[in-house]
Every structure is written in structure tokens, then in C-alpha cells.
Amino acid sequence: MSDDRFGATPEKNGVTFRLWAPGAARVDVMLDMPHAMRATGDGWFSIHVPGAGAGSRYRFRIDGDLQVPDPASQFQPEDISGPSEVLDHHAYRWRANDWRGRPWEEAIFLEAHVGTFTATGTYRAMIDRLDHLAATGITALELMPLADFPGRRNWGYDGVLWYAPDSSYGRPDELKALIDEAHLRGMMVFLDVVYNHFGPEGNYLGRYAPAFFSPSHTPWGNAIDYRVPQVRQFAIDNALYWLRDYRFDGLRLDAVQAIVEVGEPPLLNELSRQAGLLAEATGRTIHLVVENDDNRAGLLDPETDPPHGRYRAQWNDDYHHAWHVLLTGETGDYYRDYPEPQRDIARALGSGFAYQGEASAHRGGKLRGEASGNLPPTAFVSFLQNHDQIGNRALGDRLEAIAKPAAIEAALAITLLAPMPPMLFMGEEWGSQTPFPFFCDFKGDLANAVRQGRRREFQSAYEKYGNEIPDPLNDSTFQLAHLDWNEAESAPGRKRLKLVRDLLTIRRERIVPCLAAIRFGEAHATGDGGLAARWIISDGRSLKLAANLSARALPAPASAPSDQPVWGQTPNGTMPPWSVVWTLGGP
Template sequence: MAPIVQDKEGDVLVDYAFGPLISDGGVEFRLWAPLVKAVSVNIEGCDSRQMERSGDGWHRCFLVGVRAGSHYKFGLPDGSVVPDPASRYQPQDVHSASEVVDLKSFEWTAKDWSGRPWEESVIYELHVGSFTPEGTFRAAIGRLAHLAEIGVTAIQIMPVSDFPGRYNWGYDGVLPYAPDSSYGRPEDFMALVDAAHRHGISVFLNVVYNHFGRDGNYLPNYAPLFTEHHKTPRGNGINYDGEGSKAVREFVIQNAIYWITEFRLDGLRLDAVHVIKDDSEEHLLHELARRVREAAGTRHIHIIVEIEDNDSDLLARDEEGRARSFTAQWNDDVHRVLHIAATGETFGYYQDYAEDDGKIGRALAEGFVFQGEHMPYRGESRGKPSSDLPPTASISFIQNHDQIGNRALGDRMITFRPLEPIKAVTAVYSLSPQIPMLFMGEEWGAREPFPYFCDFDDELNEKVRQGRREELSRLPGFDAEDALDPTALSIFEMAKLGWSHRDSADAVEMLAFCKSLLNLRHQRIVPLLQGVGAGNASFRHDGGLTIVDWTLAAGSRLQIVANLADQPAKIPAPPTGEQIYLLGSVSENILAPWSVYSSINPARE
């Protein structure tokens, strides 16, 4: 269970622990419900029992003889019965009874695992429900050997918190402590983590603390979950700084600690942190990061943020170059410049990155393209200076769930572009000092789309369909009338990876290409990233070429020269150092279209 946190509030010593507490004699049930006077606990097959209410808003009841496997709900004064907001497992979805689960009974096998250093990370984003035909934690275990063989060292799992319905991207979760039952039991998730560690693979989980889903979120019925003091695109913000906010903060922070300690995860990816509003002296984000690291002890723990504002302050390093709070952020700027180069698409938010090939070099060398400059399409300035950050503070990619799913048809780049430009941009981001991330199936050129999907009741499904059409109608190049119905079962099924396609000639070629890049990265580039500092990169765009130089560990230099265009380009000066990689061809200093040249100057003795 998550650690109990005690806090003095007035004259009351508040005992914060969420979810049932199992002991030899029975189970203590507890619910923080300050907005109601009475709560009962209802155990299936037994009479309901009134819980004791204390002045801090907690309701408690110890039941003798109750054990793991028991199903329970809480009864409220209005006659409704609700699941435990800190439920560990929901066998029959979010509206039904919660199950008492003894997580301590799981037998771990990779007992000596302590994680991997950040610079070794090659991340693979996956969605449990569509990663395999079965769509379960257990089924994913069978694919770990494939990932380890190609050079993946970390999987980043899209949110698994229990959501309503049979399928969902995961961002509509309402019970953050309970892995969704469609994927399996909590013990199955533990088994996946344990197996990943045996393969040398870290496991990161995408968690959502900026909003709750709408269907199945009963918390506002009995606790001050939201506040009118802060507004978000979804309405009132989560109450992280108002009256009653201490328990709300604890609910979220202990959830993060829960995943790291009970499930032995190696890190978290925090969704859309720019939406989290908090005027407290210590912002929720920094308290969460601090306490997660404290709870993890000496293990390698990595905390990733997604932040639209490109706020480099969140990625600050200490005097020894270690992350103060957050290890890295998803770098959308790298995606956007490489996407434009490979596809020529310049509509929507791509407009701010178009017609300036120099932006590719800046994204690779400094992390952010926009570091406070005005963005015409966005209509405002964006970002803060990032050149003083190490390159490993950025996670680079050409595709992820958002960048594919935000297209009308959820189509992957490989379905509408030739292989040559895709290989070229893949080589660039894989061989840069930034941390690379693949989206599931990208390694063999999977063509299955990955559209947004969800499964609500009829009324909410219709609202989602309308909202999706309105959202896409604002993006030039996407015909909203052609948008897929995100609520249809067929849409979820079409997103499932077709592992049998991995044996086709094109897939075998792409897989070998990807494996060669990642092996080269591990052998020649990763050793140069240990302790690498910041502000040691330069870039230029010269005669159609993007040229980037990084000074890495002990003064070693890495250079990438890339021709990301359909025309040959002349190299202004021969690349210096030892050639480590060539995609395409170079002859008499002419780099062929969609060619990438990489070299290393070792540190001088």
C-alpha cells in the first residue's frame, strides 16, 4: 500500500492512506468524503456497515474476516453506491464493485533490478489494448524478446487507469489506482514489469493528473475534487491549492508513488502538465517529483513531462548535471520539423515550422525551436531558452499516439510517403544525442492506423463524435466529414498491430534498418552521453544540408550531416572524424537525396 502520510491540520492529526488496508485479522476500509455526513461499506454477500466519521472528513470501518478477493462498494446518503476511488481492481468496470487485492503476495523474480541510466534509454511507446491481438498485459510479455533484440531499453505504456467501456486510449480514466480490467489483473501488470526487467527493459507509465474522465468519476459527489479558482479546457481545474486540497494532492502524489513502489516501475510520463494549475508554495509537480524520488531510494527513476509551453525551467539540472525534478520532455518541435521534411505537410500547427530548414538544426542542437519567439499560427510566443540543457533532456520522435491519432484517418506516415524520406528522418533522430522514442510497430513500418477510440454510453458517444468532427474541422488538410467514428468497435480493432505483417519483405528490410541504427547508437553514441553537459552544440543549414555538431563526454564530437530533400546537395567541407554511419550515398562531396552521414571525433588523449 502507499505510505501513510500524517499531517497536522489544526488540532487533528490526519492519516492519509487511500484504499483498503489489509491485516491478518481483516481489512480496514476508508474513504475521504468530507462533503457527506455518513458512509457505509457494503461487502458483497454481507450486510452493510456504517463507517465512523472523523472531523477531518475520513470515514473508516474495520471488518474482521474480510480478505483479499472480497468485493465492496461505498453507500452514500443519497442512496447511491460507488466504487472505491482508490480501488486496486474493478472486475466489472468502473461503475461496479471494487475488489480487495493483496499486492504484497506477488512473487518478483527480477529482484536485483535497479533500473537503467537515462542515457541508455531507447523508448517504445505502446498501448496495451492494441499492442497484441489479445490486448492484455500477459500477451505483451511474449513480445518483449522482440523489443530487446532490436535495441529497445524502455517501454512507455499509455495510461492503464480504469476507464469506462471496453476500449479507450486511456485518457478517460477515473480510477487511477486500478489497472483496467480489460488488460488483466494488477498481478498481470506486475508480471509484465517483472518480465521486462528480466529482458533489461525499463517500464514507464503514462499517468494523467490534469483531469479525470467524465463517465464513472464519482469523487465530486463527496469530495472537493475540482475548484472554480482555476479553469482548464475541460472546465474547472483539479483542486490542488484550495480548501480541502491537501487530501486531493495526497491522492495524486501517493498514486505516483504507488506505481513506482508497488509495481516497481522505472518512471512516469506526466500528461499535459501545462494544464495543472497550482498556486501553492511548492507546486504539485515539484512535490510529486521530489517525493517519488525519495520513495524510490537509490533506483534509477526517470520522470518525463509533456508540456505544450516548452517550459525549460522544469528540466533544470543541479550542479552535477542531474535533473532537479524532471528528467526530460517529449520534444514536439523535433517531430514537427522532421515531419515537414519527410512529408511536405505544412498545414495547421506545422505552419509555424515551415519554410525554414534551419529549424531542423536548432531542434536537434538546442531542443526547442521556439524559445520565446512569436508563433504566427499559434498567435502567441512559446517556449523558454533551452540551449543550456543537455540533449538528453529531450525525447525525440517522428510519431507517437497523438501525432498519428490527431489525423482524420489516424494514418501513419509510411502509408502516404516513400520509404526513403522516412528512413532518413528516422536515422537523424535515432543517432542524435537526444533520447529516441518509437511508436509501436514503427520498427517494421507497420501500416495499421492508430485513430482515437473510446466506448461510452450512447449520449456521451454522440458528444465525442461531434467534438471530434469540430476539432478536425479546424485543421486545414483534414476533412472532418471523413473522420472515423471513434466510438465504433471496428475503429479499435483496426488499430491493433498486425504482427504477422512483420514477415513481409518491406517489414524485414525496415526492421533490419531500425535494429542497425539502435545497435550503433548503443555501441558508439550512448558511451559519449554519460555526464554530457549543455550548451555544446552548433548547427547550420548550408546548401540544402542540415549540419549539427555536438561536443559530448570528454570532448568527443558527434556530427550529423543530413540531406532531407529530393535534390542532391554538396557538402561544403568534408566531414571530419571517423565515419560511423552512412544512409544513401556520398560521392565527390555530393550527398544524394535523403542521405544521412554521421561521424565521430574521439576525445583527445
């Protein structure tokens, strides 16, 4: 990696400012007055400004005309087009100094959006809910993207300034306090990062660094060109920045299949190796996870520690989609790829992906995926809901609104005890019915384009529901998405929360100790609603699942004398509707 670094670096006697602007003839840093930056070669401009320090606000002026924020700005107190603020990350006094992380086998995720997790939507308010998460059994809080986005509300995937946690949620030190307090409670914190595109508003890189982009396209615009060393450096340094300066325990990389120009060596491999070097240097445990529609099993390795070119796990969309079809009967869009959901659930439980090289009808017959059964089960993060699968519905309605409680509880009993790391979406632990519709805060033509795009995407839903569908641009839609914590105190909320806490207690006590030595065995669906699966433990035992995923009773499967109950019962030799039984025992 080059000695040059993007951004502002505070030093004892001032601040050094750097910008890569190969498309500019002249660059000034604008503080109390313009300071001409020196061209240092390969498109870099640099200057050391005595007297500047933490708290100084600045912009870059390109060719005497356009003033832009620092693309590596670490804080934007006045939103994306305002001045950037110099931060001194060494000034924060960490309390959890002995924290080194947790083993991957202990990961139990809860995905959350900071702005809607509490009534005020801040890092500080989130701290007050950490005890609830810890008591539930959550060991890893995963935050949706924080990179600075336009306006006051956004899912986070329209981030423009990758290094700047959005000011809507508080100041950077308050984010550090949230992470610090989570660590004091034994909880890891992960961050969702987006390296496949920049948001559509407030990105000036094309003006002074057009080499950032290639002619190739993603669903969100021109592809970022990671064949260019400085562009690659920008992304890898960003990942290390979150892991180092904020002490995140891991990252989840969004939609990596949309990273078109990966370069050589591929960006994902180099990013993983660099994170591994950081883990070695600091003695910390760092976990990297991907979302990848291509189902590339070769990218995954949950056991090598620290990571060295690969990733602990992938979000397993196949698992979610098959369950969604089974629980709701919906078969539109990508759900049409799962016409036999019990079979696909069994395949996901028995060997990882449901699609391991088969043709996908949703993708026009394209072959999708790689064989995954040779990987450990811990390479697949399993979930029944997440931000995408709720928020990409026209109404943003959760599973609770469209599936039967008994069926959801059976799905939870499987998901939370299976040897794959489970993930809940905020409020799912008490069966929240708070919707999570798509929302943003764009203005003008872009706002209208988003609104019209949603109408085209959900044309049939608009014809059915009309004005009931939340307008993504209205503040009321953002408010609608705020969790209603009072639901957790209702009778149904308490019942569901007890179930989830009981399951996660069993996971911690009975399942987690087996996970470092567990491998896929076999799984099958019987066609009448029955489901059976077995995972092999290296000490000769097996973890076994039997389930009835139907509304009628089924005969209970035979059990071995050595099987010890973990969860569930088979009264009178039958399996009641939507029942789940787990055992540990012989082969």
C-alpha cells in the same frame, strides 16, 4: 504527508477502508452488509472490518443513498461503476528481484497501447512480444495510460479511477508479470499518467468531495485543485503507488501545462521529490518525464539522481512538428508554427526546443518556451510519431502513408543516433501502416457528443473523406488499430526493421557511452537541404552530423582528419538525396 491514505489496506486480521468525503454526512462501506464508517476529522471516514481480505469486493454508500466505487480502487473487475476489489500487493512473487533500473542515457523508448499491441490486447499477450523489442534494441517500454476507463476500449486518457489498471487488459498480477518479464530482459517499463483531469464518465468525486475541483477550467472540464492537501496527496500517492507496488521504472506525466491549480510548493516539484525519496529508500533508478506544451526548460534536469524536484526530460513536440512539416508538407493547425522546418529541426538539434520564448502564431501570438541550450541534450525525448500525432488525424494514418520511405529513413537515421533519447511508436520499427485512429466506448449523450466533436474538429476532412473516416465509437475502429505483426515479415518490413536495429546497435555501442558527458554545440540548416550539427563531449571529441534533407545531391561537407565514421558515407565527395552521415572525432 498525512497518515491517512485513500483506499483499502489489507492487514493481518482484516481490511481498513478510508475515504475522504468532506461533502458527505455519513459514509458506509458496503460488503456483505453495510458497515458504518467513523468520521475522523478533516473530511476523512475510516473503518476496520475484521474478516475482509484480498478479493473482497466493496462500494462506499454516501448519505444512505448513492453507492460509488472507491476513488482509490486498485481493481474494478466489473468496470468503473462496479464494486472495487481489495488487493494484497505483497502477495505477488517477483522474479527480477535484483533489478534496479537502467541509467537515463540508455533509454530508447517504444510507446505502446496494451489493447492494440496484440490481437488479444492483454498484458499476457504483450509478454510474448518482449523478445522482439529486446532484439530491436528497445530498452524502455512505455505504456499508454491504464487507469480504469468506461467501457472496454479507450486510449486511456479518459481514466476515472487512477489506481485501478483497467480490467480489459487482464488482472493486476498479469500487469506485474509483464513488468517482471521486461525486467528479466533488461528492459525498463514506463507508465503514462494523467493528473490534469478525470474522465467525463464515472467520476463521482464532485458529489461527496467537491473540494477536489476548482472553478478554473481545463480543456476537459473543471481543474483539479492541488492547493487542497488531500487532493495533492491523492495524486502523489498514486505516482508512488505505480512506482512502488508495480515497480514501474518511470512515469510520463501527460500535458502538465493543463494542471491549473498547482499549489505551493508546486505539485510537480513535490511529486518529483517524493519519487526521489522512494528511489533512495529502495536503491532503484527512477525516471520522470513530462509532456509540457509550455516548453519550461526550468523544470528539466536529466542528471540529478535521484530526481529532486525536477524531471529527466520532456517530450519534444517541436522536434516532431518540424519533421512532420518537412516530410509531408502539411502546414495546417499547429504545424503552421514551423514554416521553415529545416531551421526548426536544426534549432531542436542544436539547443533543445524550437520555441524558446518566441511568439506562436497557433497560440494567437503568445510567447512560448524558455531558453534550453544550457541543458544536456538528454533532456529532450525525440520522436517522429506518437499516439497523439497519429491518432489525432481524421484517418489515424501513420507517417508511412503520407511521406516517402527514403525521407523517413533519413529522419530515423538522425533521430535514433542523435544524443536525445529517441522514441518509436509501436510498429514504427518495421514501418507499420496500421492506422491508430481515436477510439472510445462511451454510451448515450456522451458518445454522441464525442462523435459530433470529432466532426467539428475535422470538418474539412469529413467533407473530403466522408464515411471513410472511422467512427470513434464503433468497435471496428478499435479493431482497425490492432497492430498487424505480419507486416514485419514483409520485404519492406524486414528492410526497415534491419535499418532500425542497425541504428540502435550503433547507438548502444558508439553513442550511449558519450551521453553522460555530452553538451549542445551548434547546428544549422544551409537552405538548400543541407543540415549540420555538432555536440561537444567533455573528453575533447565531438559528435557530428551532416545530412542532405532534399531530393537532389549536394556537395559533401569537409571533414577533419580525426573524424571516425559512425554511420553513412559521402561517395565521390557528394551527399546523395536523403543521406545522413555521422562521425566521432575532433572538435
